[in-house]
Amino acid sequence: MSADEQSMRRVTAIRNGTVIDHIPGGMVLQALQIFNVDGRHSNPISLVMNVPSRKLGTKDILKIEDRELTQEELDRLALIAPIASVSIIRNYSVAEKLSIKLGDEMVNVARCVYSNCISNSEREPLPHRLKVLKTSPMTLQCHYCGRIQNLERLVKNLL
């Protein structure tokens, strides 16, 4: 059994829901934030943190039962886990494999972290736009003010 398989089996298989693998080690809590999952959420959630990974060194795994994440929700995950792999589970089997689609720009995913950016003005109607400059390491730039975004702060500015 490979290290990745051992990691996956640290928690029990789920019947229905979404399994996200290859989240960079230590980032799974931010992933929960991205999916608006908090402690009061009723779906059972399993987390595996900081297990060895060939691709990433260490990785996290997230299993959310009875919820199939949409492509749009998954694309937001690109902020912290651009190479994560996602499986939709139905009746204990992988029904679909999804990948995160990262275009040249993230539109209305998060607000620019600089409070003085015009995009943080109240009621301005144009969309929040972040250009993807690089994916490794993930480097995002606000389309309007041109400033490079701090990802930890950006996760707190998710829309």
Added chain:
Amino acid sequence: MNSLITMNDLTNDDIHRILLDAEKLLPIAKGEFHLPLLRGKILGNLFFEPSTRTRMSFETAMKRLGGDVINLGAVASSSVVKGETLHDTIRMVDGYSDIIALRHPRQGAAQYASDCAKVPIANAGDGAGHHPTQTMLDLFTIKQAHGKIENLNVVLVGDLRFGRTVHSLSYALVRFGCKLTLVSPESLRLPEEIVNELKAQGGELTITEDLKPQLKDADVVYMTRIQKERFPDEDEYLRVAGIYKLVANDLASVKNDMIVMHPLPRVDEINPDVDSTRHAAYFEQAFNGVVTRMALLCNMLNIPIPEKIGGGK
């Protein structure tokens, strides 16, 4: 050429061409010759922050070329105080004018306005962001003094953190192979992300707090005001206010053709006794705002500038 938001909207060739255009337009800027290249065109001047030189020189540039200007006027007497968004203001003025000059306290405002408007936007300063038309007039001033803008030693002094003028200028100077010496107190250093970008573009930078030793080898000393209005707290401002003061005696052993520049207004960073030295270039620099903006307006409105102006009639 459409909007001018940052210096990245101009190639080096564009910059050289516009500087040559500005030179051709000098007789018109001085009022020696009349050529209404922009007759029938209207500039919308939208200044959401105080401005003397930039606003007036845009207005003068337009009028010298036979165009007209509409002004937002004081923000306090506009719809902005009623809560109008920048988007709506721009959409409105877009219908009233052929080109818009925008100054706004928020960074990114010019790009945002450009996304809302059909007419070109000239960024006349967006928060601590960019001020590319100022950079063009600075480059013009440097070219007038040194005959070139390449490979010079430029010392930038003062508020390098909040000063959008030096942000835009430093990007441009590095593109032309100038060596930059960045003189500021630690709290007002050029933002790290700009320093990193300049270095990535091959920029040769020296960072120091000490002004006087830098003067001897300088071709250009670019002084800036410590901007009280950009400090969140007055104590922090008072700690650095008045830290750099250039006086005529400091210029005793500088290069003959070294120029002292300043985007103005100055407070006390250049003593008035410097004004009468051959090095003072800041009032000429302010005048150059007119001729450079004339060239920019023509370029942004796709109005060709005749090869010869004045002499031949």
